[in-house]
Every structure is written in C-alpha cells, then in structure tokens.
Amino acid sequence: MFKNYLKIAIRNLYKNKIYSVINLVGLSAGITCCLLITLYVRHELSYDKFQEKGDRIARVIMEYNMGGNINKGNYTGTKVGPAFKKNFPEVEDFVKMMGSQQIVRYNDKLFTEKRFVFVDSNFFDVFSFRLLGGNPKTALASPNSVVLSQTVAKKYFGLENPIGKTIRVSGAGTDYLVAGIVEDCPANSQIKYNFIASFSSLSFAKGELTYWNANYTTYLLLKDKDAVRSLQPKIRAFMRNEMKGEFTGSDYLTYILEPFMDVHLYSEYPGFEMNGSITYIYIVGAVALLILIIACFTFINLCTAKSVERAKEIGIRKVAGAFKRQVFWQFIGESGLLVLLSASLSFILACLLLPAFNGLMGREISVSDLSSPALIAAGALIIVCISFLAGAYPAFILSAFQPVKVLKGAFKNTGSGLLLRRSLFVFQFIISVFLIISAFIVQKQLDFFQNEKLGFTKELVIILPADQRIIKKLALLKTELKQDPDIRYVSLADFEPCNIMGGYSMYNPEMPPGKVFSVFAGTVDQEYLKACDIGIVAGSDLSDQDIKDVSNEDYTKNYFHFILNESAAKQMGWNPEEAIGKKMFMDESRPGVVKAVVKDFHFSSLHNPIQPLILIPGTYGNILLLKTAGKDLSKTIPHIEKVWKTIAPHRPFEYSFLDENYKAMYKSEIRLGKAMNIFTALAITLALMGLFGLSSYTIQQRTKEIGILKVLGAPLQYIVSRLSGQFIRMVIIAVIISVPLAWWAMNSWLQDFSYHIELNAWYFIIPGIIAVLLSLLTVGVKAVKAASENPVKNLRVD
C-alpha cells in the first residue's frame, strides 16, 4: 500500500511539474530561511553558556552625573574591583580588562593586531578559557607576559613552540614573553581575544587606584548568583560615601551590575565585539516564520487548487473500498514526501548559503552546527509539523469527497473552504506588503545616512594611524606627504569627525564654583577644520601659534585656544559672536579661551542628537587625516606608502577612507536593510506563486462561465477584469490592512534615530502600487490565456 502511495505521489509530482516546482521552491525557501535563522538564534542564545561561572559573573556599568549630564557606559576605573572586593562580602573576586589594538612583531612578521586584550592575572580562574600550554595560575602573573591564541601562535611561530619566546609589541616598544597558548576564543563569546596580556604590563595600571580614568571593563565574580540583585541596592550609598567631598549638588557616581550572561543580548553596551539584540532575534525569527507561513499557505492553496483533478482518483479509491482515514493518510503522506524533499534541498541550500548568511548577520556560525542533534531533531519536527499543517487541510477536504458526486460527471468543488483560502491569501499579502513597505523605508533611512548633510565632508579623506614615533616626525611627514600636490591637508587628531567620544568636563569662571558641564571633546591641530571642511560660524581657525602654545615642555604653561560647536556655546549661554575670547577650562588642567565657534556637525551616529563638543588644540592624537583632491588616487596612495615606509617603517602601511568608516557605523542598520531586502523579495515571490496557484484554480473552475460569456460576445478585457477583479480586490484589502501595521512598526524603528526621515504617504502608496501591479501581472497572464481559449472546448466538457 505504501509503495502504491509513493508511486502515485511521485507520478503526480512529475505530472504537475509547474505546481511541484512552485511548491518545492516555496517550501525549500521557507525551510532554508527557518534553518538558517534557527542556527542564528541558537548561536545567539548560546552566548557565553560555556562559562562555568557565568551565572556568578557581573559586568560593572559606570553611571555618573556632572552638571546635569548623565553619562553611562561599560567603562570603569581601576579602583572599582578592589574597593568592591574589600567592602562587599558578596564579591569573591574581580577581573579588570582592556581591549586594544597593537602592532606585533616577531622576526620579520609584522602585523596590526586587533583583540589584544589586557587582563588581570586571575583571568583563567574566573573565565573558562582552556589553556593548552603554560600554567593558568602564573601565565599572566608578571608584567609583559602574553598568552597567544592557537591561531595566532601558528601565524607567528608556525611549527615552533612559542612558549618562552618573546614578541615585540607596539613596533619597537616592549618585549612580551609568551607564557602560554590558549584555545581560540569560541564564536559565541562576548570576550574576544587573539592575545591575552597581563594587566600589570600597562604603565598607567601601576599608578594609584582611581574611580576616574575609566578605560577598563571590570567583571565581578560573586559568591552566588543572586548577589547581582542583592548587591545592587548597596552600591549607591557606598559610592556616595566614597565620593564625599568630590561632588556637590546633584552630581553623583554609581555603578550598575549587569549579569554577565545578559550582556550579549540585553545590554546596550557591547562586550568585546558588537552585541546581539533580543529584539533583532524576535524580528528575524518572526520574519522567517512568516516566510515559512507564506510558503505553507501557498502549498495549501495549490493543493486544494489541484484537488479537482484528484477528485476522481479519490472517488475511485473510495469505491474500491478505501476508508476516509486511508485517503487522508495518503495525502498527508504526499505532502510529507514533498516536505521531505524540500527539507533535504533546504539542508543543502543552508550549507551552501551559510557563509553568505554569516556575512549578512556578522557571525561565525560553522557548518557543523547544522548537524547538531538538537537541530536535526528540530528539523524533523519542522518536517512533521509542516507536513501536517500544510497537508492536513487539503487531505481533510479531499478525503471527504463523496464518490457519488465526484464520479458522476461534472464535479465542482465550489464554495467549500473558499473563505479560508481567501483569508490565507489576504494574510500572505498582508505580510508581503508589510515587508515591502518596511524594506522601502529602511532603505530610505539608509540613503538618508549617506546623503544627510553631516556638517563635514567625508569624501576623499584618507585615515592613517598615528603613534608617538610618528608624531615626533610629524613636521617631516607633513612636508613629505604634501610633495604630492593632490594631498591638500594633513591633520593629526584624536578622532575622525564622525566618531568623537565624550567623557570630558568644562566650565568657565562665570559659573558657580564646582559646577561643570560634561562634553564631548578631542584634540585637533590647525589643519583639522580644513581637512574635514567644517564651517566656522564665528572666530577664526587655529593658527600655528595656537599649537605652539600647547607644546610646552612644562604642560602647566600650556594655554589653549578652544573651538566650540554651536551646541557647546549655547550650553554656556553664549551666542557664537560673544563666545569668542571668553575664558574657559577643560578638566581644570587646561585653561584657555574660545577661539572659534563651528557649525554643529554630526560627530557621532545619527542615532544621537548633536551634543556640546569642544575641539582642543593638541600635539598628540591617534590618527592622521589626509584630505586629497582625489584626482588620481592610484598615484596618491603609492606616494603615501612610499613616504610611510621611510618615515614610519615600524608600522605596517594600513589606511582607510573616512566615508567607509562612516558607513561602518551603520553596520547593523545596513545589515538590517540587506536582510529586509532579501526577506521581502522572498516573501513577495512566494506570495505571487500562491496567487498564481489560487488564480489558476479559480479560473479552472470558471471555464464554463468564461465560455458562456464568450459565446454571448463579451470582449476580452471584460472577461479578464471579471476574472482578476476578486484577486485585485483582495490584494487591495491586504494593502489597506498592512499600511497601519507597517506605519506603526517603522515609526517605532525610526524613533531610535535622533535624525531620521519623516514618513510620508508615498512610502506606503508606492509599495502598495507595486504589490497591486505585480499581482495584476500574475493573474492577468493566466486570465488572458483563459479568456482567449476557444469557448466550444470548455462548454463541451459538461
């Protein structure tokens, strides 16, 4: 019996090639989507699960208020760990960490290395990273020792044993002793490392412990996991006591404990890589599910559409003695076969698409995850579920056919399930139109990022790294670089103009004593405004003399000429003109006057409103900005490389472009945009396939009507509009339902950005029209074909 079913199932699949292909493609796409997303979600949820003490670890978040500005972040000073351990019995231990980027040299191998992490010596006690060589207790006990990841060890040492050898860090800087080899850090870890160096190597770590200079991440190991909650309320009072005398008024400093396991998905502050987001997981999970639903609905619709053709067979089987139950299982089996085929196809597709998917989601999920028992079990469950969900309805309808009716000439399955089919159809289009609108708006917002006037020019600016040795030769470097007339300006600065950090405070003598404002700030030199094309509202640009004024050997003699942005001037209560020449201080140690006020520019992501910003004249910085004329970069870049090799041979020549770095700030939005485009294309394609199926079905049932109309002399366009009308009406209903949903979803997404596009009606009308046109095309082809057929042929059937 089973063989017989299998045979007929395969022959039917083969006979109805178009339908089989539509179903196969639809289901495969849906299942592939689901498989990949399941992998992703599993990966995200598995973050840090391998940490044996994970539930007892808390990350410390610093929050402080100065002059009414509240700052909060995943940074802490060096004192937090020791002070907490001493004063709170709940705290068993702590680990301070700092991520960095270093230049590493071993013999002739020279690389810039990211993920060079400094950690306290008890790192391997608290975190479950396995040491493959060396002693976990002592490896990081002394300054200037480093543990390499397996991959790094291979990269620098090949087959040699690296333990006991030294690598040179920061170019010609310091030698570090390799004290161990650690397993490569798992893809699902918030702590990411390639090099793990002892915290005691850091020169500034040796100084006095302080709550300030908050450049480190502190993790606390608690005695038990409930301590995260029980400890929290005690911190505020403790810190008030600690900071007594330092603060006045409403200013405060406190810490918030975050459960370590929640950091990756729930925290707004990243670990040592970009965080995931539980919202993101919900969104992609929902979209994958919706696509699977669309595919299933198409499957259901096509199955019922084909049921007229299977009616006779069912009648015969029943007359031959089959019970309803047996026919039911036959059809469930058939859908099971198709789903199994699709699932196998999906598995192969998922393997093939995983690298691209990893790129899209920014993760490193390995193919081997696909064969994990849990996923295979889930896969089997999905197969069974879809077979039933998609197969049960058609099977139910088909198995209920009355043989007498089916076998007696004309059989029309009118009415039955029509409402359900239409609902499924409308639902498919609600999803599709919703996704089209969303993708459209996300794209518009992405365009906005690119085209919004930022207040500086991001094009044609090359970014190079800077360090002390380079700064020493800065004058020479500038002269040499400018040998190429295409290089207009060379500026040394702390930050790119799109990514300036906060953490500074300022005040002026007119303010009540003790009151300060916290501001964003960074050092710049006399060419920064020109290189970045930042407009001056009042005052004048920095001069060479201004830089000299801050270059004194004895830094207490430095006198600063500050540049404020309009918001900073406003916060001080000055208009741009009256700000010029006003006295002010940055962090007490920097006295000076206001030299210029510049137009507000977007110095951080468009997520955030423009804050008060102060550009400090300085003689140090992290980067060089080269403004080029951009006439012929293929000549300019080799020139820069040549100069670099002679003046900074200790650093590999690595450069980037400001506009690319700017774009990278919106990585997660660009990622969302790409994912949306793919999902949307998939959803609408599957929905159109469903429409094709449903319209074929209806038209097939209406051949007689078409024939009669033609015999009566109805024109082609009348028949076509009569046939497509109901579908187009349903699509329009779907559009009408999805518009408010999309408006709500997109509006709340846009609220995340301080600067965003305004929703206007066209963003909804255009996708709506697209959906209707695509549907019209799909139905139209079928309708025209049916309407052009010879009526005699259709009428003779009955």
Next chain:
Amino acid sequence: MIELKNIFKWVNQGGNRIFLLKDIDLTINEGEFVSIMGPSGSGKSTLLNLIGMLDGFDEGEYNFMGQSVKNLKEKQRSEIYKQNVGFVFQAYHLIDELTVYENIETPLLYKDFKSSERKAMVSDILDRFNFVGKKDLFPNQLSGGQQQLVGIARALISRPKLILADEPTGNLNSKQGEEIMELFTKLNADEGVTIVQVTHSEKNAAYGSRVIHLLDGRMENK
C-alpha cells in the same frame, strides 16, 4: 440478497421536494442478472448507487444479505461493501497515474492482503483477461474497450458477489459493448456473480434475466 422496501429519496430545492426515487420495492436474489432501464433522469443511477451503498435514502427499508443497511454505521457499511460489491462505470474511472496492473491491484490494498497474495490475484486476473502484455501500460495508452475491461477486472479482483455496472458500454462501440456483455453473462452463468446493470440499450438489457423500468423515480410494471 437485495431487498428494497418502500424506498423514497428526495432533495429539497427552492421549497419544493423533488423526488429522485419514489416507493421502490425491489428484491434481487443471488445469481440474478438484472438490467435497470429508463430515460435520462429517471433515477437509474441513483438506484444503483443506493444498492451499492454509495448513496443514502430518506425513507424505507433496505436489507443487504439480511442486514438492515439503514442502521449500520458508516464503517460497517464500508466493510460489507468492500467484501461484496464491485463497481463498473460508464467512464471506466481508472486512475490515470497508475498502470493497468496497479489499477487492478487498488481494491486489494484496502483489504489487508499480503503483497504476495495480491501479486498472485492480479496475475491471475490479468491472465484471464489476456492483459499480461499490457500490464505496465497507463490507461491513456489503451482503447476505450480495453479500459473498460480493466475497470471490470478491477471490480472482479476481490471476488465480489455483486457487480454493479452503470452503463458499462455507454462509451463503447457496439462490438466492444457486445464483448463486455458476453463477459458479464459468462461471469453470471459460470461463477454465479449477481449483476445489476443500468443501461439505455434494449439489446444490452436483453442479456439480463430480468429488466426493471424506471420513470420519474418510480418502478413501472411492464
């Protein structure tokens, strides 16, 4: 074998009750060959389906082999039907996706025969109908007459006591029709299979031992 008493069947249409069968009293004994005749719409097929238990009735009494059909549950009815009845259709009604062999085998699938038994039974009947060479062909590769022979073979495969044929020769030319009729006569005579056929043709009706005339759902006494 078959005993119909005061059978009524109707449908309600627009407030009117339209009778499909009116007061049918009919007894058919085992081994009979009965032909039902009458014009289109007289209720012939309805009566046949009713006898075959594929269709119900609204009033009256129907005993099949001594059992009252009316009180049987769907499943029991199916069971009796499966064991005893074979159907032959005007339009053959073969499953297009199955070969001759598989079409004939179909009823056995629903009767819990072992695979080897099924094989033997199908081979046997293929032999009898001279279809061995055509067993792997699909219905659309056969002529109408051949298709109907397959249909009959399928009806016979499970050795039913009763064969119900709804205009079995309606789609065939006269020579093919004669062959089918002769086959029926032979089955009836040699194996004692009870046959009830619906037909339009006097000639075919004459093959039977008894003719029942229907007009507007009522039996006519000739």
